[in-house]
Amino acid sequence: MDAPPGGVETITSDTPSAEMVLVCRESLRRVMQAILALPPRRREIFVLHRFGELTYDEIAARLGISRNTVMVQIVNALADLRRELGRDFFRQG
Secondary structure (H helix, E strand, C coil): CCCCCCCCCHHCCCCCCHHHHHHHHHHHHHHHHHHHHHHHHHHHHHHHHHHHCCCCCHHHHHCCHHHHHHHHHHHHHHHHHHHHHHHHHCCCC
């Protein structure tokens, strides 16, 4: 059986289309704007947890606050981001 015109690479390419690249860049821009819009302390806690991969206890110790405060700030950050980005944004991918 002959390969389809353009070869197998055309069918199974992992390279995203230009349109997909633009969609992903726009999504990333929206997420970054929403994170930057969080209140400063909430943003700091959220970033330490999600991007710094620190545990609640590590964040609490580093910032001199209670673990409960960290948990409340994470929950509030997620609620703020859902409100800003929309529920459907969290269901993508």
